[in-house]
Amino acid sequence: MELQEVLAQLGGRGTFAQLTRVIPKRELAAAVRSGAVVRLARGVYGLPGPSTDQRVAVAYDGVVSHQSAAVAWRLPLLAPPEQPHITVPTKRRPRPGPPAVLHWAPVEADDQARRLTSLLRTVLDCSRTLPFGEALAVADASLANKLTRPRLIAAAMAMRGPGSKQARQVAVAATGASGSFLESMLRALVAQAGLEGFEPQVVVKRGQFRARVDLGHRQAKIAVEAEGYEFHGSSADFAADCRRYDELVAAGWLVLRFTYQQVLFEPDWVVATIRQALKQRLVPTDR
Numbered sequence: 147m148e149l150q151e152v153l154a155q156l157g158g159r160g161t162f163a164q165l166t167r168v169i170p171k172r173e174l175a176a177a178v179r180s181g182a183v184v185r186l187a188r189g190v191y192g193l194p195g196p197s198t199d200q201r202v203a204v205a206y207d208g209v210v211s212h213q214s215a216a217v218a219w220r221l222p223l224l225a226p227p228e229q230p231h232i233t234v235p236t237k238r239r240p241r242p243g244p245p246a247v248l249h250w251a252p253v254e255a256d257d258q259a260r261r262l263t264s265l266l267r268t269v270l271d272c273s274r275t276l277p278f279g280e281a282l283a284v285a286d287a288s289l290a291n292k293l294t295r296p297r298l299i300a301a302a303m304a305m306r307g308p309g310s311k312q313a314r315q316v317a318v319a320a321t322g323a324s325g326s327f328l329e330s331m332l333r334a335l336v337a338q339a340g341l342e343g344f345e346p347q348v349v350v351k352r353g354q355f356r357a358r359v360d361l362g363h364r365q366a367k368i369a370v371e372a373e374g375y376e377f378h379g380s381s382a383d384f385a386a387d388c389r390r391y392d393e394l395v396a397a398g399w400l401v402l403r404f405t406y407q408q409v410l411f412e413p414d415w416v417v418a419t420i421r422q423a424l425k426q427r428l429v430p431t432d433r
Contacts, residue, residue: 149169149174150183150193152165152169153165153183153192157204158192158193159192159204159205160190160192161189161191162174162191163189165191178191182194186243187205187241187242188242188243190205190241190243192204199214200261200262202230202243202244203230203232203261203262205243206241206243207234207235207238208233208235208238208253208261209258209260209261209262210231210232210262211231211232211271212268212272213226213276214232215231215262215263216284219265219288219291220291221269221287222327222330224280227247229245229247230245230247231247232246233249233250234248235250235251235253236251236252238250265288266293266301269285269288269293270302270305270313273302273312273316273317274305274308274310274312278316278334279330279331279338280331281312281313281316282316282319282320282330282331282333282334283327283334285298285316285319286321286324286330287324287330289322290322290324295320295321295322298317299314299317301317302314302317302318303317319334321346325346325347325360326374328372328374328406328409329346329361329372331410332361332409333361335416335417339420339421341417341421341424343363343364343365343424344361344362344363344368344370345363345364346361347360347362348364350362350369352396352397355393357390357394359394359401360372362399363427366424367397367398367399367427368399368402368423369399369401369402370404371402371404372404372406373403373404373405373406374405400427402419
């Protein structure tokens, strides 16, 4: 049997002991020298190819997890991880291998088979370890994908150990209605500051006018908008945005617009501004 065929049958990874049961040691050594087989870690070999997170997972006989799994599931992050995050079964002994961030935890059979944590497990892992805002953005995106909110909440409530409290908070706050990563980050600031009454994607109507705002406080009539890097591609787009703003103001709404840089790097100012606007709007008017 050809060495590549043996490795293929083993799922792309084989130990020295497994391979030398069917292939002479000299043949294995020759294959490594020629590049037909690569040494993934001490005593672990695989088929050649680009260095990917899953190949690193194979080297440790673990699974891609946490932020790396979020990337695989196309969930939003502030930035991709510098090194692959790999979860290794709890009782697995440490072994040398390529650069990676290793986590030790139980691994489901299905996850092990695809070398990737499930969507639910990925969201829970990120909810444990990421800052609240980024974790909420990950959870929001998962609910807009395939995950259901009751399932996420139930799984989070069953969690124990470090980070489980935040994971439960993330699950309860998560919504599939969030329109963007930045909107989720902004909503997280509002929630952590204890500013109650704001809802995502509130619809405002005035005659024939209808608009959906990122965060809306119905009683105070405050619209909080997350403004990304997008710019107006034409004068018509610019005019439509101005009309939308004017219609909201005419409908009695105060519109607060915050940029990516402000939400990420000036969170205290963002919260203070919303808090002050809310205070002014909810103060009874003297008659």
